[in-house]
Amino acid sequence: MEENRPAVAEQEICGLVNGLATQLDAHIRDRAIDLGLTAPQAVALRELAAPMTMRELAQRMSCEPSNATFIVDRLEKQGLVERGPHPTDRRAKVLTLTPAGTGTRERLMARLTTDSPVARLNPEEQQVLKALLQRATGGT
Template identity: 65%
Template sequence: MSTSPEAQATAERQLCGLVNGVAQQIAHHVQERAATLGLTAPQATALREMSGPLTMRELADRMSCEPSNATFVVDKLEKQGLVERQAHPTDRRAKVIALTPEGAELRERLLGILSQDSPLGALSAQQQSALHDLLQQALSRP
């Protein structure tokens, strides 16, 4: 039995509201926790995503922003001595962004405080994995 267009629209509206609500809670959580370390939310997001040296494009993709926005954030982090630009190992025209020792230490502190009272913390690892798979599936639809 198929669902009526009205019922489908209502279900989609409710799901969109829930996804948006979770996204807002996560953004607020990151902003609050970042501020305790003297960082902006975009700076915290960049540090969180820097699990190793990255090109600016890779970092921008992980931050879900344009490379010019990532460059602005990296410039600020570089002025704070948290990241540095290095020569790319295989492309002499490119640069990679890497954490300095101070940046790596701050990233570890950041990861610790981001996990405290996270909006997704009430979900088990299995539930988080299931949610990830469902959202990934929804995003991969043409």
């Protein structure tokens, strides 16, 4: 019986993507601990490059808004994030980093880019991987 080559390729690609995701998760977790953060808190700080709503953050973190709320509550208690009024939607709050949050994010980003699994690729390879993943996920 001949193997279904597209199915084998799909399986291999899924395995590689899953392996990379696992390595990236471990990398984030290890770097977060250095800063007294949990991995989800580190992901939230990574994504908070600019002010955004809770819904936007949850989408960027690939989690439910209630999970993002729990994470932001903890970051707010640590003095890293604050909630403010949305300029056009009175039901929404805008999340912004405090000065302490900005400093923590900068330290986190420096740690995340050091010895990252993605850093094994040169800049051109990173761009190709990014483009391929965007195409595969339908993202931009």
